[in-house]
Amino acid sequence: MTVIEEPRTTIRSGTIGDSPVRPDGVAKVQGTYAFSSDLHADGCLFGATLRSPHPHARIVAIDLSAAWKLNGVEAVITAEDVPGQLTYGLIAQDQPVFAVDVVRYVGEPIAAVAAIDPETARRALDAIEVTYEVLTPLLDPEAAIAGGHDPIHPDGNLIRHQHIVHGDPSATGAVVVEGTYEIGMQDQAFLGLEAAIAYPDPGADGVELHVATQWLHEDQKQIAACLGFADEKVRMVLGGVGGAFGAREDISLQVHTCLLALRLARPVRMAYSRAESFLGHVHRHPATIWMRHHADADGRLVNVEARFVFDGGAYASTSSAVLVNGITMAQGPYACPNGMVDGYAARTNHLPCGAMRGFGAVQACFAYESQMDKLAAACGVEPAEIRLRNAMKTGDTLFTGQPVLNVAPVEDCIRETMALPLPDEPVGGTPLSDGSQDAMKLPGGAGRTADAGDIVRGIGWGVSIKNLMYSENFDDYSTARCRLADGVATLKFATAEVGQGFITIAAQIARSILGVDEVELDQIDTHIGSAGSTSASRQTWMSGGAVDAACRAARERLFEAVGTAHGIEPIRLMIEGTDVIDTAGDLRIPVVEASSGLTIDETIEYHHPPTEDLDENGQGNCHTAFAFVAHRAVVDVDPELGLVKVVQIATAQDVGNALNPLSVVGQIEGGIAQGLGLAVMEEIIQIDGVIRNGNFTDYLLPTFLDMPPVLATLIEQPDPHAPLGAKGVGEPPCISSTPAVVAAIRDALRQAGIDAPLDRVPVRPADICL
């Protein structure tokens, strides 16, 4: 991969703007890093979960007797063994710990067992006899919205409806384009499977849970409620997290593990297999989105009408927030005076859906970017040009009435992407010395399905907007503590490090602010206030802001101490390199010396400014901040077989300030791989409510051979609203890379004389060639 960036020559090693080696990097590469699934305790028991085989059924009877009789089975529990609240959930507590009377999706937990080994636990599950009365599943979200179907849940079949009206929704333009788009269900497919170990307190009046999660304190609150404990009786420690992408926001095995451990007064370990993981966490919402764009003859947007339907599956999870993200991004990163959007999140008997990288913005972007290409074609202008003509600027207003006050370099993102070179190799790459072609460089790859003459190349664009942090009046604050003594800064926070690299930049921030080289990181647990979730591209801004503020507070104490010792006003002091210096005198003391014998300890909560709920017309300043990105995809297509190979992705991303450029590039490459996956291969297939490809043989993820070189330009315009000028960078890469790839496929097919709508992702071979 090529990164184009300004040289950074004047940065002190390990500080902001440098890309130091991540503390967990070597262990992960060498395979010695302990992920949650590696957790073990002497004498621990192994838990397992019995799950529903039906998408919708009444539980007539559960007979546990045969399971209890098995040698080595220590506990068998059901909903009757839940001492506290029977349900949990991030927004609405509508999801049962164990099914009560009815199951609503294939994979819903019904019972759990603990046994002396995993095989015995598995056999105990087989021995549980559940009698079901199978019910007709509700699988069509439109039917759920229409209201004709009996409620499949006491909360009803409509999770949320939200309407947005802005300006004059009846406005029309000279050019009108319309389309209906479909997005399939994507899986987060983190590599580190769900796993936890619970240690009960003596007397079983409390528990310590080590788990891979995205938000320790939210887990703590939900677990404690189900266990009937006060929050502080559930102590949470972050286990090694192997990726998250939203799939660890919801409770999965946390409550089950704690219940078994408390019941037995012994440590219990639970760990999902890949097949169980597909059932055990929420997925990206499948969505159907209708849009009609009105523009003037030059392609300037006049009005956007849209209708969104998200299939939330059986339980609410974060569906209502995903919905709002989607519909409030309906216009994309474009200025438009008028709009009317209707959005629905429906409850069905499909797998529950919730958070996944991009969180509603992904679905919206595939629709509005497909529309922008239609608009470009209708107006006879190039795809990049139509986007430049409409590019949002700072101060422009969303359909919610909210002004975009952040740096909004949409035009720069597009122009900088345009400036990146196109691939210089022809289709199939430069022929080898014997004149033959490297099959791996053609669509079909190792399968050798094509020769260069079978292939056409296309180019496509995608540009997107993403809100950062939580929305709708949610105070997702972060807490951090900084201790400074003898030249060593010790940081404490509950920020879930899920692989994104927060622990690396936390130390960089401390080095920059305090002038120290040595930074210790305390255990990530609930012995400090909440850090909010590692999601919504928010931790660099929020926990970064908290660490920054805690370090600044510690620095004030240091300056006060130095000032007192030397008779200098603290305000004259500053950090230069690793020294405290007097800006109005000659004093220069190394921080190591200046902090010797001191114990400075500062804890700060960082809050972003409050946001508002949306009113019934969808008006309100509901979002916290925004980031933007442009993608250009070059794709080779085999029109006859419908196979594709993405040749190159060029991108310019609005990052504010790259605190760690290598980490930013890592997010860009990884996000693009996930966006590419949604574009051409990643989809959970459910037939009649039953998952058919819950494994990595059939749920295909892009491999090294599917992932093209990425050319990336970082647009560094520090955002004055961000604590360090740095915007979150995690989600944008996966949002508009998807429509860019699909647009490139359409472009290639047009050159082959084929006009394929490709209004659904992932694009399947048959969508191209049949």
Added chain:
Amino acid sequence: MTLAVPTSLDDAVRLLDEHPDAMLLAGGTDAMVEINDGHRRPASLVIALNRVSDLRSWRHDADAGTVTIGAGITYTELMEPPLATLLPALAEASRTVGSPQIRNAGTLGGNLGTCSPAGDGLPVLSALDAKVRIVSADGERDASIHDVMLGVKRTSLEPNELIAEITLPVRSGWQGYAKVGVRNAMVIAVASACLAVDETNQSVAIALGSVGPTVIRCTEAEQHLASAVDWDTGVVDHDAIGRVGELVSAASSPITDHRSTAEYRRHAVGVLARRLARRAFTINGVAA
């Protein structure tokens, strides 16, 4: 569960005869996936075959014009010369299997023993009319590949029999394999085809994978192509190639499942056959 690790074919056969319900473990690339997914529980006895040296060798009989491959030969070994030079279609098929780690472990005998419709080596064995040596405590027998593969993961082997080796002809004439999957590598076949030319007998063989319960030979398409070829020049008419594609599609018998549709598989296998024929011969009528 007991694991037996015999080092000779005789020991392996004797163990299997005593425990006909034993699970045979070669590379484990099918068996371990099934076990991990809970689709299969290990039998009381697992017989590991990777230490049986008789299964781990191959020989080229230049006089007979054949190569005999031990059942334990891996895809990685098949991908490299000299085997790849003698049996180029089998090498191409082997390159499409899984990842390097899978190819280092998976074996040709295991591919046949599992007998998945998507087994990548199997269309090649069929196109080359492989002969399979099957051994048991009762002795050994040779069977035609066409009599071994019966259906989806179903062979004609008796519970006490195992595959010892597979004999293939060294043909003069082009041969190749192509496979459609929805990823550029490490993917199960949605449709695949092997085409092998026999210049000596002026014949062509075409075998299809993943478009029926087991591998399908396309006799009609083969004869059409062989009769359309000018065997002196290796030239064939473009129209004849098109007809071969149609006949191949017609010979296929695919299903719709979560991986693809019957319609796409039928279409794709015809395209693959045309493209393989284009690689094998010089096409008259349009630029190849």
